[in-house]
Amino acid sequence: xxxxxxxxxxxxxxxxxxxxxxxxxVAKLLAEAAARGxxxxxxxxxxxxxxxxxxxxxxxxxxxTLPLYGLPFAIxxxxxxxxxxxxxxxxxxxxxxxxxxxxxxxxxxxxAIPLGKTNLxxxxxxxxxxxxxxxxxVPGNAFDPDYIPGGSSSGxxxxxxxxxxxxxxxxxxxxxxxxxxxxxxxxxxKPTVGLLxxxxxxxxxxxxDTISLFALTADDAQAILDVAAVFDxxxxxxxxxxxxxxxxxxxRPPAHFRFGVPPxxxxxxxxxxxRCMETAIGELRALGGEPVEIDCTPMLEAARLLYGGPWVxxxxxxxxxxxxxxxxALHPVTRQVIEAGRAPSALxxxxxxxxxSEHKRAAxxxxxxxxxxxxxxTVAHPSKAAVAAxxxxxxxxxxxxxxxxxxxxxxxxxxxxxxxxxxxxxGVTLFGPAFADLSLLSLARALEAxxxxxxxxxxxxRPALPALPPAGDGTLxxxxxx
Amino acid sequence: xxxxxxxxxxxxxxxxxxxxxxxxxVAKLLAEAAARGxxxxxxxxxxxxxxxxxxxxxxxxxxxTLPLYGLPFAIxxxxxxxxxxxxxxxxxxxxxxxxxxxxxxxxxxxxAIPLGKTNLxxxxxxxxxxxxxxxxxVPGNAFDPDYIPGGSSSGxxxxxxxxxxxxxxxxxxxxxxxxxxxxxxxxxxKPTVGLLxxxxxxxxxxxxDTISLFALTADDAQAILDVAAVFDxxxxxxxxxxxxxxxxxxxRPPAHFRFGVPPxxxxxxxxxxxRCMETAIGELRALGGEPVEIDCTPMLEAARLLYGGPWVxxxxxxxxxxxxxxxxALHPVTRQVIEAGRAPSALxxxxxxxxxSEHKRAAxxxxxxxxxxxxxxTVAHPSKAAVAAxxxxxxxxxxxxxxxxxxxxxxxxxxxxxxxxxxxxxGVTLFGPAFADLSLLSLARALEAxxxxxxxxxxxxRPALPALPPAGDGTLxxxxxx
Numbered sequence: 036x037x038x039x040x041x042x043x044x045x046x047x048x049x050x051x052x053x054x055x056x057x058x059x060x061v062a063k064l065l066a067e068a069a070a071r072g073x074x075x076x077x078x079x080x081x082x083x084x085x086x087x088x089x090x091x092x093x094x095x096x097x098x099x100t101l102p103l104y105g106l107p108f109a110i111x112x113x114x115x116x117x118x119x120x121x122x123x124x125x126x127x128x129x130x131x132x133x134x135x136x137x138x139x140x141x142x143x144x145x146x147a148i149p150l151g152k153t154n155l156x157x158x159x160x161x162x163x164x165x166x167x168x169x170x171x172x173v174p175g176n177a178f179d180p181d182y183i184p185g186g187s188s189s190g191x192x193x194x195x196x197x198x199x200x201x202x203x204x205x206x207x208x209x210x211x212x213x214x215x216x217x218x219x220x221x222x223x224x225k226p227t228v229g230l231l232x233x234x235x236x237x238x239x240x241x242x243x244d245t246i247s248l249f250a251l252t253a254d255d256a257q258a259i260l261d262v263a264a265v266f267d268x269x270x271x272x273x274x275x276x277x278x279x280x281x282x283x284x285x286x287r288p289p290a291h292f293r294f295g296v297p298p299x300x301x302x303x304x305x306x307x308x309x310r311c312m313e314t315a316i317g318e319l320r321a322l323g324g325e326p327v328e329i330d331c332t333p334m335l336e337a338a339r340l341l342y343g344g345p346w347v348x349x350x351x352x353x354x355x356x357x358x359x360x361x362x363x364a365l366h367p368v369t370r371q372v373i374e375a376g377r378a379p380s381a382l383x384x385x386x387x388x389x390x391x392s393e394h395k396r397a398a399x400x401x402x403x404x405x406x407x408x409x410x411x412x413t414v415a416h417p418s419k420a421a422v423a424a425x426x427x428x429x430x431x432x433x434x435x436x437x438x439x440x441x442x443x444x445x446x447x448x449x450x451x452x453x454x455x456x457x458x459x460x461x462g463v464t465l466f467g468p469a470f471a472d473l474s475l476l477s478l479a480r481a482l483e484a485x486x487x488x489x490x491x492x493x494x495x496x497r498p499a500l501p502a503l504p505p506a507g508d509g510t511l512x513x514x515x516x517x
Numbered sequence: 518x519x520x521x522x523x524x525x526x527x528x529x530x531x532x533x534x535x536x537x538x539x540x541x542x543v544a545k546l547l548a549e550a551a552a553r554g555x556x557x558x559x560x561x562x563x564x565x566x567x568x569x570x571x572x573x574x575x576x577x578x579x580x581x582t583l584p585l586y587g588l589p590f591a592i593x594x595x596x597x598x599x600x601x602x603x604x605x606x607x608x609x610x611x612x613x614x615x616x617x618x619x620x621x622x623x624x625x626x627x628x629a630i631p632l633g634k635t636n637l638x639x640x641x642x643x644x645x646x647x648x649x650x651x652x653x654x655v656p657g658n659a660f661d662p663d664y665i666p667g668g669s670s671s672g673x674x675x676x677x678x679x680x681x682x683x684x685x686x687x688x689x690x691x692x693x694x695x696x697x698x699x700x701x702x703x704x705x706x707k708p709t710v711g712l713l714x715x716x717x718x719x720x721x722x723x724x725x726d727t728i729s730l731f732a733l734t735a736d737d738a739q740a741i742l743d744v745a746a747v748f749d750x751x752x753x754x755x756x757x758x759x760x761x762x763x764x765x766x767x768x769r770p771p772a773h774f775r776f777g778v779p780p781x782x783x784x785x786x787x788x789x790x791x792r793c794m795e796t797a798i799g800e801l802r803a804l805g806g807e808p809v810e811i812d813c814t815p816m817l818e819a820a821r822l823l824y825g826g827p828w829v830x831x832x833x834x835x836x837x838x839x840x841x842x843x844x845x846a847l848h849p850v851t852r853q854v855i856e857a858g859r860a861p862s863a864l865x866x867x868x869x870x871x872x873x874s875e876h877k878r879a880a881x882x883x884x885x886x887x888x889x890x891x892x893x894x895t896v897a898h899p900s901k902a903a904v905a906a907x908x909x910x911x912x913x914x915x916x917x918x919x920x921x922x923x924x925x926x927x928x929x930x931x932x933x934x935x936x937x938x939x940x941x942x943x944g945v946t947l948f949g950p951a952f953a954d955l956s957l958l959s960l961a962r963a964l965e966a967x968x969x970x971x972x973x974x975x976x977x978x979r980p981a982l983p984a985l986p987p988a989g990d991g992t993l994x995x996x997x998x999x
Contacts, residue, residue: 241871268882271874348863352871355864379863381830382837389723389834392753400750 038198038493043106043255045498046201047098050105057105058090061148064107064199075172076190076197078112078122080151085119089148101146102262109194109203110139111187112152113159114246115235123237124157124167127364128357136235137270138204138246138263145262150200153190157369158354159206159239162214162413162433163422164189166366173419177219177492178459182418185215185433187239188247192219195249196491202259205247208239209341210413210437212247213449213464217412220460220491222479223449224248224256227469228441229274232267240349241272243441251490253480254500256448257285260472276470283473287505288481294319295329295405303435305415311452311461312411315482318452319409322481327405333397338438340391342372342431345384346442351376368426395443402445402468407478411436412449412464440466448475451488460488477503520680520975525588525737527980528683529580532587539587539630540572546589546632546681557654558672558679560594560604562633567601571630583628584744591676591685592621593669594634595641596728597717605719606639606649606669609846610839618717619752620686620728620745627744632682635672639851640836641688641721644696644895644915645904646671648848655901659701659974660941664900667697667915669721670729674701677731678973684741687729690721691823692895692919694729695931695946699894702942702973704961705931706730706738709951710923711756714749722831723754725923733972735962736982738930739767742954758952765955769987770963776801777811777887785917787897793934793943794893797964800934801891804963809887815879820920822873824854824913827866828924833858850908877925884927884950889960893918894931894946922948930957933970942970959985 049055068080098104110116113123115132116139122129135143143149154174156166164186167173174189176182177196184193188205192215195203205212207225216223224247231246238244246263250256266275278284296316302309316326340346350373351358354365362370402408413433422429440447447466454460465475480503490497531537550562580586592598595605597614598621604611617625625631636656638648646668649655656671658664659678666675670687674697677685687694689707698705706729713728720726728745732738748757760766778798784791798808822828832855833840836847844852884890895915904911922929929948936942947957962985972979 242867268878271871271878345863345866349867352864352867377862377864380859381827381861381863381866382834382859384827384863384866385724385831385834389753396750396753 038495040490040493040495040498041107041198041201042251042490042498043103043201043258044252044500046105050098057093057148060105061086061090061107064150068199075154075167076174076193076199078152078154078171078190079119081119081149086148089143093146096146102258103142104146105148106146106201107148107150108142109151109153109191109200110149111155111191111203111205113155113206113237114139114204116149116152119152121152121237123159124155124171125357125364126168126170127361128354132235134235137232137267139235141263141265142259153188153194153203155189156187156211157366158237158350158373159187159208159211160350160369160372161186161430162210162437163426163430164215165419165422165426166369168366176459182416182459183218183422185218187211188215188249191249192216192221195219195221195251198491198493198495202251202255203249205249206236206239206244207247208244208441210434212249213437213447214413214433216249216449217462218416218460220451220454220488222250222253222256222451224250224260224472224476225440225447226260226264226472227276227446228444229272230264230276230470230472232270232273234267234270238349238353240346241353242349243346245441252497252500253476253483257473257476260476278473281470285473285477286503288322288478291323291325292406293327294324295401295408296326297331297410298328301331301335302411303414304411307455307457308411308413308415308461310455311463312409314452315409315463318482318485321485329401329405329408331410333394333401334439334443335435337391337394337398337442338435340387341434341438341442344387345379347373347376348379348384349376372427391442398443399468407471407474408466410464410466412462413437416459416461436464444469446470446472446475448479450479450482452486454488520977522972522975522977522980523589523680523683524733524972524980525585525683525740526734526982528587532580539575542587543568543572543589543630550681557636557649558656558675558681560634560636560653560672561601563601563631568630571625575628578628584740585624586628588629588683589632590624590629591633591635591673591682592631593637593673593685593687595637595688595719596621596686598631598634601634603634603719605641606637606653607839607846608650608652609843610836614717616717619714619749621717623745623747624741635676635685637671638669638693639848640719640832640855641669641690641693642832642851642854643668643912644692644919645908645912646697647901647904647908648851650848658941664898664941665700665904667700669693670697670731673731674698674703677701677703677733680973680975680977684733684737685731687731688718688721688726689729690726690923692916694731695919695929696895696915698731698931699944700898700942702933702936702970704732704735704738704933706732706742706954706958707922707929708742708746708954709758709928710926711754712746712758712952712954714752714755716749716752720831720835722828723835724831725828727923734979734982735958735965739955739958760955763952767955767959768985770804770960773805773807774888775809776806777883777890778808779813779892780810783813783817784893785896786893789937789939790893790895790897790943792937793945794891796934797891797945800964800967803967811883811887811890813892815876815883816921816925817917819873819876819880819924820917822869823916823920823924826869827861829855829858830861830866831858854909873924880925881950889953889956890948892946892948894944895919898941898943918946926951928952928954928957930961932961932964934968936970
């Protein structure tokens, strides 16, 4: 597969030179989409007429005035774009919002162009990308259509990897932003919960949901985060954070740092994904990192609480009126998962909360021993056939290393590591405490430069990136970049 | 009623002059207790032999080496003192802990002497102090035995007010540390949840419980807090906080500040408690405060969530094995309240959590308009007869202004304001965001100096307190005092 290089670096260079305009780019992308025809990556693409106001707003602007000027992006269809239906992957649930989600509003105001709404595991419940109704179909993985795209943000990942957009919004409660990034050779940033507003997002587990970012490069992920991370006083779960005050900025990581690695017997990865871990360990060492073995038992136990515990009641809460009125409107697997949310009691909920607090205390103590943690993003890349055979069990295994991050209030970033001999990509995850987002991105950029993988599934080489100022002195604490 | 002046200021002066020793003081207190005979203020007093190790540990020490040297204190009987039964007000629940509660350990290490365990509303469920089994009896209010002591920390408040101890530990989930302080002319500090370790405390609502402090003066409350507020890594709910790093210290409040006052139609106070509010407003004005009307609707709505919502499931969780095995072992009113905790679902719990988040966002926005908030501590002081007639309804009204503080993650301090014409005391509460504890204490000290009330119910005059350094420049943000 090959496609365009739509990175911010490359597009802004083309816009600056006059070689390209946003309007011309969008016209080409629309023509290519029309040529592809029906594409389950998307639930709804915008028409020329619907795109026009966004293009008109860019007249007289430039990459100098708008940080995301002329960057086409995709929106997972559980996030509102004004005037376009939000379906959450369920036709019976659809509504037409009158306002953009707060984060979408920020991106558009910064010059980004919304191309449409992407497919997903219904109600963002799943890590496979296969739980979509027949009306919407299921996207193929951008590298191999016999393999799952990953979910729940399947369409956003595939559209970005295929070079159809510069970046995409997903959501990530239990791994929905990281697993599909891993399966499609992308950076998948799951920001600290509360850093991005959830206003205008269909809740999955409202207490631990976040919008996530799919990007082709770490620089792009940072530029998008910088625009999106505006405190929203009207989102009850939003948390104000000023990276500049916290002394963090995006930049070169320190010359020496300590990174935690779970013992190999905890990985649970197949051969290809074990090799990704080994490659990452070697590259982090080469960057000045000192590996420290960290027993991740408290994290893995917290992960098991997510679907075994009461949080599934939040998913039920989010779709309560529909599931009680028209249970058949749900995908059968999704319905089976979400209906379990009716069972737990408040006693169960508090009990799980207490256990989670204890896991968190233990996990935080481990995290404090290192500057950053390395972990598998997921354990293997299943085929579509494997998921069809065991839709719940395979899904559950995929969340081994993702389910705990939001429960424990950590920031996490899926980083592409290799294209395997089988032609499919794999990666690892860097994670840290809340608000370590810029530290993770800084380290990921250094890894990215060393690995020099092609962009997504486009076959295009990564653009040569400019040098960044150092991030700080001997720690991964780093300040906002311009 | 009259009693001793056991403030730290007075006792340390007597210890320094050689006029008194801790051993001599304890002997006198034991003799006085023996003369009083059976006293429902206490569930268990320590014997001479049990006290000896604590006294022996003070040999060779002095007020210069130990900040709480020789200060006798009481412990609410839901907090562990090693070797002495913890009953939580329920004989069938009793166990003998082998370790002190973490906070008790800190106080003893700083020279304080535990005299015994005090009575309470069973399982700290109640604000009246009347929900104790016949075996333990019910304490009278320190000013008028026909009136309730307040609860749930009834015995701790009465023992402190009566001059039997220098200070006492209570607990405070919904007002249990503030309501009895108000009814007994004491300072009742409900620290920020997590500032004091809950290890060794019988949970009420574990997610929002805190140990509270009863003291005769603001200086004493600050000195106890300074010793007790040590981060405990083995308490899952503990939160590390360094007042020095936060730029706060105990001292004189700024010359000008803004204080929020709920509109009068929200007070719900009787005539005596309305007068306390008016007096407090006048005194805060005299101290340089500018009153600002703050509509407290979001706070009052959060308060109503507490018993109407799922948090009562936490109380059920805490006593689950007992209430399921021997429901008759509970006080009938307590049983009725706690059994309701079996009903709510996890859906209800998450739903209430979402509503609470929304109330908190609205309430925080209001709090940001002022330096500190003033509110009634409670609405009236009921007689024992009134509570007997309507045990649940009267209790509920008492929590109008206390129930929301921990749910909203605020710090609060009950401050004595006046002895009314009826001979009974009344007060108000200062509150602020999490970790405003020292700011509240600083302002309370300034109020205390102006009001010059007698100490608790002892009839003793308040000692003349030394001047403190200024707390800062025009804000209520103030740094740790040495």
